[in-house]
Amino acid sequence: MSQAGIEKAAVLLLALGEEATAAVFRFLSPLEVSRLGSAMRELDVVPRERVRAILRDYAAEAAEQTGFAADTGRFLDETLKRALSPERAQAMLQRMGASGVKALEKLAWREPPEIAGLLETQAPQLIAVVVSQLPRDVAAAVLELLPGTTRANALQSLAHSDAPSPDMLAELDDWLASLEPAVPAQGEAAVASLLGQMSEGSAAAALSQLDQNDAELAARLRVRNLAFEDLARLPEASRKTFLRNVGARTLLHALKGSDGQVLDALAAVMSPTAAQRMRVDLDTLGAVPVTAIQAAQDEAGAILRRLAAEGAILYPEEEAAA
Numbered sequence: 001m002s003q004a005g006i007e008k009a010a011v012l013l014l015a016l017g018e019e020a021t022a023a024v025f026r027f028l029s030p031l032e033v034s035r036l037g038s039a040m041r042e043l044d045v046v047p048r049e050r051v052r053a054i055l056r057d058y059a060a061e062a063a064e065q066t067g068f069a070a071d072t073g074r075f076l077d078e079t080l081k082r083a084l085s086p087e088r089a090q091a092m093l094q095r096m097g098a099s100g101v102k103a104l105e106k107l108a109w110r111e112p113p114e115i116a117g118l119l120e121t122q123a124p125q126l127i128a129v130v131v132s133q134l135p136r137d138v139a140a141a142v143l144e145l146l147p148g149t150t151r152a153n154a155l156q157s158l159a160h161s162d163a164p165s166p167d168m169l170a171e172l173d174d175w176l177a178s179l180e181p182a183v184p185a186q187g188e189a190a191v192a193s194l195l196g197q198m199s200e201g202s203a204a205a206a207l208s209q210l211d212q213n214d215a216e217l218a219a220r221l222r223v224r225n226l227a228f229e230d231l232a233r234l235p236e237a238s239r240k241t242f243l244r245n246v247g248a249r250t251l252l253h254a255l256k257g258s259d260g261q262v263l264d265a266l267a268a269v270m271s272p273t274a275a276q277r278m279r280v281d282l283d284t285l286g287a288v289p290v291t292a293i294q295a296a297q298d299e300a301g302a303i304l305r306r307l308a309a310e311g312a313i314l315y316p317e318e319e320a321a322a
Contacts, residue, residue, distance in 0.1 A: 010039035011054050032137065034111065103176035105131050112141035120146055122175065124153035130174055133160060157206070192224035223308040228254050228297040230304065232261040238313035239269045246303055252281055253296035256288045 002302055013021040013036065025033050107115060107130070115134075119127050119142065127146070131139045133156060143151050195203045203225075210218040231239060243251075243266065255278075263282070267275035307313045 006035055006039045007043075008054050008057070010043055011034055011051060012058055015051055015055065034109075051190065078090060085287055092295055103179065104130070106232060107176070107179065108134050112138060113144045113145055116145035116158075120150055123171075124150070124157040126171060126175060127154040129168060154231035188220060188224065192221050195197065195221060195225055222304050226301060226304045226308055228300040228304070229258060229262060231300075232265040232314060235314055236269050238307075239266060241305060241313050242267070242300075243265075245307060246300055248281075250299050251298045252278075252285055253288055253302045255282055255293055256285060257290070257293035 013024060016024075025036075028036070115138070119130060122130075127150070131142060134142065143154065146154065195206065198206070207218050207222060210221070231242060234242070251266075255266075263279075267278065270278065304313070
């Protein structure tokens, strides 16, 4: 539909009212609803003469189509193409779980540029499966926005593919799940997240105050927020316990991306020979990918939290109280 046609349709729907417009929207594709909705938002005051002219145009066009002299066979074929998905698409939807189908329906309501941006780094087979489930106008708009090579590969895959394999369906489910927004943290998890975003001094003060009202809650929140960098402020005995429970490779990779405070804190509870060997190993380690460093620090943090939950390590506040 041309832009002029979209604007005329928008005026007509505004004239028909909310209930009629809602009924019409149920028969349109997501892209058509999006374009009409944008046009309706941009319309401010429509002169009465223009509304009358548009209504006369629609009335005249409707009068020409009310008879049955049209090519009914072609009409039926085109209608069925619009109303029914291909058998291959139906078979795939039946094999997908309800959550996957619902996620595809949500995806279809996103703007084509956004969908294209999400798909352009994916494998052609995955793009083909997703495109085959989108409304035709949305799929066409998305394909137009993809890079030329990606578009060609996706179309080739779509043309030669049959029903997706179980592995492809699993990959599709994983990709669709990655599009879902994370569920907001609740309860203690939400509080721990907020404390983690506060300055160290403010978080410590809040936890100290909480100690007076609910010491057990404060202890659980400290456990949730423990990270590798917190080793620098843990008591000597707790640092020794950590060293006995962490692997050498994990420790070196984690230290590679940390500041000198953690290294010094750990070296302080080791024998001079062991501390010197650790520093030499760290110097000769060479470059380590950022992803490997992050993974090692995450693993070290998980070890810290497990030990804290088991009561094997103490915080400075807990050690002072003991």
